[in-house]
Amino acid sequence: MCDLWQHTTVKPLPRGHIPHQIKQAIAQLKSRTAEPIRHIKLYNSGSFFDVGAIPLEDYASIAGLLSEFDRVIVECHPKLIGAHTLKFASMLPSKLEIAMGLETASDDILQRLNKRFTLSDYQQACVLLGKHSIDHRAFVMIQPPFVQPNQTQELCLKSVQTAFECGAACVAIIPTRITTGAMETLRQTGDLHPLSLEQVESCFDAALDLKLGRVWLDLWDLEHLQTCLACFERRKNRIETMNATQSILPKTTCTTCQPG
Numbered sequence: 001m002c003d004l005w006q007h008t009t010v011k012p013l014p015r016g017h018i019p020h021q022i023k024q025a026i027a028q029l030k031s032r033t034a035e036p037i038r039h040i041k042l043y044n045s046g047s048f049f050d051v052g053a054i055p056l057e058d059y060a061s062i063a064g065l066l067s068e069f070d071r072v073i074v075e076c077h078p079k080l081i082g083a084h085t086l087k088f089a090s091m092l093p094s095k096l097e098i099a100m101g102l103e104t105a106s107d108d109i110l111q112r113l114n115k116r117f118t119l120s121d122y123q124q125a126c127v128l129l130g131k132h133s134i135d136h137r138a139f140v141m142i143q144p145p146f147v148q149p150n151q152t153q154e155l156c157l158k159s160v161q162t163a164f165e166c167g168a169a170c171v172a173i174i175p176t177r178i179t180t181g182a183m184e185t186l187r188q189t190g191d192l193h194p195l196s197l198e199q200v201e202s203c204f205d206a207a208l209d210l211k212l213g214r215v216w217l218d219l220w221d222l223e224h225l226q227t228c229l230a231c232f233e234r235r236k237n238r239i240e241t242m243n244a245t246q247s248i249l250p251k252t253t254c255t256t257c258q259p260g
């Protein structure tokens with residue numbers, strides 16, 4: 001549902017290629033900041049524990065390269081959490097955290113999105129991670145395809161709540177983006193409703209108000225939701241501050257788009 005898959009490869013990479021990329025990325029990161037780097041996220045346009053994506057033979061060298069960080073976050077599909085995850089965790093001196101796309105707490109919609117997992121699969125993955133003291137965070141989509149605008153907030157909140165009930169350390173809520181042909185087709189067939197910035201703000205306010213844990217609103221491509229030039233930057237700044245402080249700020253007012 002995000003469009004990172006467009007950058008993935010169709011063939012497995014040769015052994016050593018991924019450690020080489022990680023080594024280069026860490027060197028680049030360090031050249032850009034004098035601050036100590038404590039956390040690192042490795043998102044691979046797929047699932048980290050898909051052995052077709054990250055060869056098992058590379059685990060030891062990847063773990064070695066990451067050993068200097070306090071926390072290592074990798075992304076994985078709930079169904080691919082298992083023995084490989086535990087193997088990698090055992091090699092890694094850092095705290096491991098898995099980012100999983102829960103997407104939405106509705107089996108019906110997960111199936112229609114062809115996500116190839118159920119809420120029960122997600123829960124099982126969380127139980128296994130919890131048992132082995134591996135942290136996890138969740139991605140939740142705001143108004144995925146097949147959701148009517150009047151159900152958007154309720155389903156978003158239900159999804160955030162489900163993630164926290166399953167032990168998520170934090171949740172990122174992500175406005176559904178219409179940036180690929182498949183999503184555009186769903187829009188044309190009426191299965192995907194375009195989001196408004198007001199809906200997104202309202203979901204974020206309500207998700208923070210649940211007070212279940214840290215929630216962030218993903219700002220990636222937020223410009224797609226811009227409809228009013230007069231207040232967009234103020235709205236975006238408000239969200240950035242709320243992400244950083246985890247407290248709800250007064251709503252943005254605008255005499256241009258909300259006259260009277």
Ligand SMILES: [Zn+2]
Pocket residue numbers: 228229230231232254255256257258
């Ligand atoms: Zn405005």
